[in-house]
Amino acid sequence: MNAAHTPSPSRFLKHALALGLGCALLGGMLPASAQVQSALGGMRTFPDAALRGTLTITAASDATLNGRAIRMAPGMRLFSPQNTLVMAHTVLGQSFRVNYLIEPSTGMLQTAWILSQGEADQPRKGSDTVDRNYRSEYDAVQK
Structure with a gap:
């Protein structure tokens, strides 16, 4: 049995958090006019x-x-x-x-x-x- 190919739950959690943080930062960089609809x-x-x-x-x-x-x-x-x-x-x-x-x-x-x-x-x-x-x-x- 090879333990190196089995992802650990903590490693999966780290990747999910990094992906979520990246999306949040990308959304925060949008100009305000793109976030607010016109009238x-x-x-x-x-x-x-x-x-x-x-x-x-x-x-x-x-x-x-x-x-x-x-x-x-x-x-x-x-x-x-x-x-x-x-x-x-x-x-x-x-x-x-x-x-x-x-x-x-x-x-x-x-x-x-x-x-x-x-x-x-x-x-x-x-x-x-x-x-x-x-x-x-x-x-x-x-x-």
Whole structure:
């Protein structure tokens, strides 16, 4: 009997670990753009109730939406144009064009989607627009 041709379990384990480590290192060397999908074919679908506005996160639970202060709900989700979650503390002070949802019972910001340029170009009703059925002298001066 020749013991030299029988692989030992520890030798097999070493080769499996080396192969796994090599694959992990190779995957880590890919550019970030290869790992993140584009904005899902360019356009995402948003809920019908979503409005359009400009969002600036000012603190851990506070933001301004269309120039007005608003509280963020405890579970508020902010999505990037690639539809990945964005941690609010990483974008403090930055302004984004967003579609957003307000939680009806509390009036807090519940979800916001940072828009790509193509999504921002699509018309959508927003609370930053003036919706009234009358005109004033101020309106005539602004034009």
